[in-house]
Structures are given as C-alpha cells and as structure tokens.
Amino acid sequence: MSENAELRPDAAGDAAAALAERVVANLGSAVHASQETLRLPFLCLLAEGHVLVEDVPGVGKTVLAKALARSLELGFHRVQFTPDLLPADVTGVNVFDRRSGVFRFRPGPLFANVVLVDEINRASPKTQSALLEAMQETQVTVDGATHALERPFLVIATQNPIEYEGTYPLPEAQLDRFAVRMTIGYPPHADEARMLAEQTTEPPLDNLEPVATRAELAAGIEAARGVHVDESLNRYVVALLRHTRANDRIALGGSPRSGIALLSLAKARALVEGRDYVVPEDVRALAVSVLAHRLILAPEARATGVTVEQVVLDAVAATPAPV
Structure with a gap:
C-alpha cells in the first residue's frame, strides 16, 4: 500500500483541503471569478465527474480549463466543435501503416487528462454522442477496438446560452452525463479593470506554474471515495x-x-x-x-x-x- 493510501482520514482531509486551497488560489491568478466558482471544477476532478460551462463568450472559460490542467501537471487538449466535425475527429482513427502493412490507431484529442470541448452544441448529434462513452466509461471504441483513456479524465464543455442559430441542443441523456453545470459570469468592476491591464501586458496564464502533482491529485480522488x-x-x-x-x-x-x-x-x-x-x-x-x-x-x-x-x-x- 502506498504512503498516500495509508493517510489517516483526518490527515487525508487536511491534505485535500490544502490542495484545494493551492489550486483555487492558482486558478484565481488567471481567472477573475468567485472562490466557489473556481472550486467547482476541482471538486469535479476529485469526484471524477465532468463540467458543462454555460456562459457568454470572453469570460474566461478556456483560460479556466487551461489553468486547471497546468495547476496539476495534467495533459490538456482543446477541440473546437463545428458542424462539419466527425466523430473520428474526436475519438481518433485507424491509419494504415504502409511499412508494417497494418492499421495503427491514431488517438484523437480525447486522449488527455483535461479536454476542453468548445461550443459543444455546434457539432452534430452524431459527433456529440462520440463523447458519451468517453465521459461514462473513460474509454473510446473505434472500429470495434476499445482504447482506455488516461485517468484522471475531465471533460469541460462550453456552450453559449444566448446564440442558438446553427446549434444542436444537447439531448437529456448527454446533459445527464455532466456532473455539474456552472457559469463564470462577468468579473466585478475592479477585477475587470485589473484583468484588462494584465491581459494587455503579461497574461498570467503564460507564467502559471503547477502547485500540485498528479500523485497528490490521485491521493485526493482516492480519499474522496472513502468519505x-x-x-x-x-x-x-x-x-x-x-x-x-x-x-x-x-x-x-x-x-x-x-x-x-x-x-x-x-x-x-x-x-x-x-x-x-x-x-x-x-x-x-x-x-x-x-x-x-x-x-x-x-x-x-x-x-x-x-x-x-x-x-x-x-x-x-x-x-x-x-x-
């Protein structure tokens, strides 16, 4: 048994609380939002759920996803959903290798720890459904072969609640796969003024450093299961x-x-x-x-x-x- 698994419940709780405090503070340096808002995606990581961010453009949805991945040394991929996107563009595809004479699997953008699915409702229902297996089973199936995704695995999907032209509303079955729906909202006046100064000189995301390791996150996930x-x-x-x-x-x-x-x-x-x-x-x-x-x-x-x-x-x- 690992050292992390041998932590007493109270010690595990203290470690998780300290981890959450560091991660939320790090997110706050890049995204101007409330502490509760910034803590929600981290809770989803601990609970192995997924996040639907429903908000207007330009409030920091992409920055939040990138900052979360960087804070925890997690792999990050972003995929822009468009009407012409195919399921294979998300899950991956088998490509014929002429040298070996066999098909080899080329992983799609889902093969990362944190996957930002931007404007999820702009892709066709067929492509949207390609996410369902990944979100529920942490795996994808391509041409009958199943490929496991690396854990931890978090999907952060975004959609604009205002503009519906050219969109495909998410079906209830897919909405039910998201553990939480959240909004970021506009920052307070003083924070927005400070954000303008930061983003036009030296964006904080560019210099964001990790504040925890994957091992610490894995210990937190295991401790959450045992609560x-x-x-x-x-x-x-x-x-x-x-x-x-x-x-x-x-x-x-x-x-x-x-x-x-x-x-x-x-x-x-x-x-x-x-x-x-x-x-x-x-x-x-x-x-x-x-x-x-x-x-x-x-x-x-x-x-x-x-x-x-x-x-x-x-x-x-x-x-x-x-x-």
Whole structure:
C-alpha cells in the first residue's frame, strides 16, 4: 500500500483541503471569478465527474480549463466543435501503416487528462454522442477496438446560452452525463479593470506554474471515495430527487445518476472542507449546480417564468434534512 493510501482520514482531509486551497488560489491568478466558482471544477476532478460551462463568450472559460490542467501537471487538449466535425475527429482513427502493412490507431484529442470541448452544441448529434462513452466509461471504441483513456479524465464543455442559430441542443441523456453545470459570469468592476491591464501586458496564464502533482491529485480522488456517508444522507438525497419528480412544475425530474453525482460531489466537498464525512450542507450547497441542468420544466411552468434553479431551491427548502 502506498504512503498516500495509508493517510489517516483526518490527515487525508487536511491534505485535500490544502490542495484545494493551492489550486483555487492558482486558478484565481488567471481567472477573475468567485472562490466557489473556481472550486467547482476541482471538486469535479476529485469526484471524477465532468463540467458543462454555460456562459457568454470572453469570460474566461478556456483560460479556466487551461489553468486547471497546468495547476496539476495534467495533459490538456482543446477541440473546437463545428458542424462539419466527425466523430473520428474526436475519438481518433485507424491509419494504415504502409511499412508494417497494418492499421495503427491514431488517438484523437480525447486522449488527455483535461479536454476542453468548445461550443459543444455546434457539432452534430452524431459527433456529440462520440463523447458519451468517453465521459461514462473513460474509454473510446473505434472500429470495434476499445482504447482506455488516461485517468484522471475531465471533460469541460462550453456552450453559449444566448446564440442558438446553427446549434444542436444537447439531448437529456448527454446533459445527464455532466456532473455539474456552472457559469463564470462577468468579473466585478475592479477585477475587470485589473484583468484588462494584465491581459494587455503579461497574461498570467503564460507564467502559471503547477502547485500540485498528479500523485497528490490521485491521493485526493482516492480519499474522496472513502468519505463516509451516513444512510440518512442517502435517504435525504433520494427524497430530494423524488421531490423534483413529483413536482407538477417539472416534466422530467432528477435521475438516479444525478443522485450519484450529487453524493459524489458532496463527498469531494466534505473532503476539501477537512471532513471525512458528509453533512446535509454539502448536499444543499451543490444541489443547484448538479440538478438544475437535468430537469425539464413543464410547459405551463415555463410560461409563468419559473426557472429550474428556483425549483431545485424549493425542493431543497421543502425536503427535511437529517440531524
């Protein structure tokens, strides 16, 4: 057993909390956003989930993905989704080698630790679906042969919530594969002014240095898996999901997969808070980010201006938390 695996729960929690603090501070030097916003993709790394960033252009989505990879010494690839992109452009393709007389697999951009899928909704559904196996199974299948992806593996996909011309909305099955949906938003006035000065002289991303190793991240992922969840917390998450399913304002409620994602993220949050057990606040703090993009409003609710975020908050308020 490795030294990292022998860490006591409290020591593992302290190490993960220190790791999160270093990574978030490093991200903050390149991306001007709140601490909670910057911590969310790191929690997804610990929970082995994926992130959908829905925001307008120019707020730092690409910089966030690059900064996260550099902070942890992770391999990074970016792929721009366009209408003419083919599945093989994402997963990879078999190429005939004339010297050996056999086909050899040429990996696509998915073969990296952090993959930025820019404007995911601009590619055809066929190409979008090429991501599903990678996101769920951490592997791709090309011409009947399965190729494993390197762990940790994080997909950060972006889409513009304003412009829909020439886009293909993500199907519910694919949205359900993203552990969280987040936004970055515009920075405060003072931060935006400082950002203009930085980006027009010496962009911070150019000089960003790693603040942790892959081994430290791997230890954090393993520690997150071992965080204790009381049975009452499991029932609390199920009750929260059932509340969304029974809500007459919702046409499609939270899936069992969303419950798994919510609990996995809650365990990661507990760990970086220095605890080896989950508390109801961990679930409540992540409920909107994990559940909102998976719910579908009923037509009559949409007509009244209700948002899925408000429905999730109402579900959290109406579901008794264990004590």
